[in-house]
Structure formats: structure tokens, C-alpha cells
Amino acid sequence: MSRDELKALIRTVPDFPSHGIQFRDITTLLAHGEGLAASIDHLVEIAADLGADKVAGIEARGFIFGTALALRLGVGFVPLRKAGKLPVETIGEDYALEYGSARLELDPSIVDDNAHVLVVDDLLATGGTAIAATNLLRRAGARVEHALFVVDLPELPGGKALAEAGITPHALVEFAGH
Numbered sequence: 001m002s003r004d005e006l007k008a009l010i011r012t013v014p015d016f017p018s019h020g021i022q023f024r025d026i027t028t029l030l031a032h033g034e035g036l037a038a039s040i041d042h043l044v045e046i047a048a049d050l051g052a053d054k055v056a057g058i059e060a061r062g063f064i065f066g067t068a069l070a071l072r073l074g075v076g077f078v079p080l081r082k083a084g085k086l087p088v089e090t091i092g093e094d095y096a097l098e099y100g101s102a103r104l105e106l107d108p109s110i111v112d113d114n115a116h117v118l119v120v121d122d123l124l125a126t127g128g129t130a131i132a133a134t135n136l137l138r139r140a141g142a143r144v145e146h147a148l149f150v151v152d153l154p155e156l157p158g159g160k161a162l163a164e165a166g167i168t169p170h171a172l173v174e175f176a177g178h
């Protein structure tokens, strides 16, 4: 399946979670067997050249694509968890969302010093989530140079923000607007 065919499998829900947001819902892509397999194939194709020692996925939708990608690359998976989920001592990063704030946490002992870690999430919007993920991984000693998404919203400043943080963003499909 082509990237355009994958894009057609992503459902757009207007005004969710708030007025004016076009929510790009990957549920419909995940539920489509051929689409799911093809989306992982396309992610593998991009990631194959990036030399990742580990893949880090952002809870929760980044876990789905990130785990499948790590399996295919033959590397380990690092879960970046929401606050309060890990049973060991963690490091955490707070970051701003459009409304309110959120926190990601990591068990730093599972990241080797200087390991190349590829950040994976479903969607890049402002970049705040991916930058918080990167900061956390870098604090644990990792090198983060690339982030991989299923969807990019290029009219939002995420791509520029990632580039300024030394991260090259990659995405399978793009949607106009917010």
C-alpha cells in the first residue's frame, strides 16, 4: 500500500478534543490489517538507514508503532511512560500541552550511555511531546538525532522546533491544518 492509501485510512474527527482541532485518528488505520502491516513496512524502510540501537515509544500510541518497529529492526524498545506508572525510580520531564501540562517518565537504567535512540510517536503537532521525550532520553545518556511519526502536521511548528533541538523529523503522511 502506498503512503496515500495509508493516509486515506486515517479518520479525521473535527472538533476533538476541543473546538477547531482536526483529530487525526489512527484507530481506523490500526484496525485495517493490510494498512497496519504497510505502515510498519514504511516505518522500517525509513528507520533502516538511521542506525538506531533502540526505539523509544511515547505512551500510548507510540507504543503500538514503536514496538512493531523495534521488533522488525531487531532492537530493544524503551517505553516513555505517563506519570506514576513505573515501579522503580524514574526521571521525568514536564511539558506544556495546548490546555494544561503533561509529564513523561523513564527508567534511565534501561538506556546505555551514547546509545542511538529513535523516538517514535503517532503524530507530530507542536513538537512539545517529542522534545520532552528527547530531553528525557538525553538526560539518561542517549543520543537522539531522529524522530519518526506516522502523521506530520507541517503547518504547525513541530518540525522547526525539533530541528532546533537537533532532531530530524520523519513522517509517513502529512495533513494540512491543525
Ligand code: AMP
Binding pocket: 021, 022, 023, 024, 025, 058, 061, 121, 122, 123, 124, 125, 126, 127, 128, 129, 130, 158, 178
Ligand atoms: P505535540 O506535542 O503538540 O507535537 O502533540 C503530539 C501529541 O499529541 C501526539 O502524542 C499526538 O498523539 C497528539 N496530537 C496532537 N494533535 C493531534 C491531532 N490533531 N490529532 C491526533 N493526535 C494529536
